[in-house]
Ligand SMILES: O=P(O)(O)OC(CO)CO
């Protein structure tokens with residue numbers, strides 16, 4: 066049977082690639098930096114331009130679809146997930162990296178129907194890596210299947226995390242306390258790419274065993290949550306409960322802008338996506 070959303074997914078991949086080109090070109094120019102929730106929560110005109118490019122191109126092709134976009138929400142648009150087909154867009158995940166030309170910057174496009182992620186596209190545009198996942202069909206990077214790490218011993222693991230944009234000393238103390246607890250397990254190492262979407266794609270790729278962060282937003286996670294789960298990983302909140310509902314819009318459904326959950330990934334109990342289903346996935350290279 067034809068895949069109902071294949072056209073939309075192809076459009077998302079093309080839109081992410083075009084957006085990535087805009088981001089790369091913008092790196093050659095001066096980047097005017099503005100701030101949002103704090104002096105270290107950065108945004109640029111390129112974030113806004115790329116989001117509009119993606120949304121306009123989708124509207125032309127799928128006029129009835131809805132959107133949740135990071136910069137649209139920052140400009141006052143509602144952040145509410147319904148059952149309607151909805152594109153969840155983070156035009157630049159890793160704006161701070163972009164501002165500093167630190168080489169991990171992603172365009173993230175997730176697509177939800179009936180509050181369930183149908184596909185996710187994360188384009189790591191400076192690495193030229195196109196991560197894709199279609200629900201039930203596996204996760205891929207440049208067309209190659211992804212598989213989370215099989216490591217079961219946390220002492221032989223690398224854990225990714227980020228520091229967020231809250232510099233309140235009490236918040237930073239809590240963050241450092243968690244960081245210390247994890248580091249001293251001990252683990253092999255801790256890393257952070259500076260973008261939630263790429264950190265999650267690193268989990269999906271099996272390069273790091275887990276990633277946690279407090280206070281991510283739905284647009285940071287929507288696309289990459291499916292990439293992780295289709296690569297055999299799981300997404301949990303701080304109590305170990307399934308956090309996919311938050312990652313794919315649980316908080317958006319309630320109108321909140323922030324997911325406010327921690328996400329930890331590891332290999333799921335379920336068997337990996339069968340290779341016959343993987344082979345149905347198109348090569349998006
Ligand atoms: O660069 P952005 O989109 O603000 O996202 C940050 C977290 O909010 C990095 O993941």
Ligand SMILES: [Mg+2]
Nearest residue numbers: 155158159285
């Ligand atoms: Mg982001």
Ligand SMILES: [Mg+2]
Nearest residue numbers: 135155157158
């Ligand atoms: Mg962003």
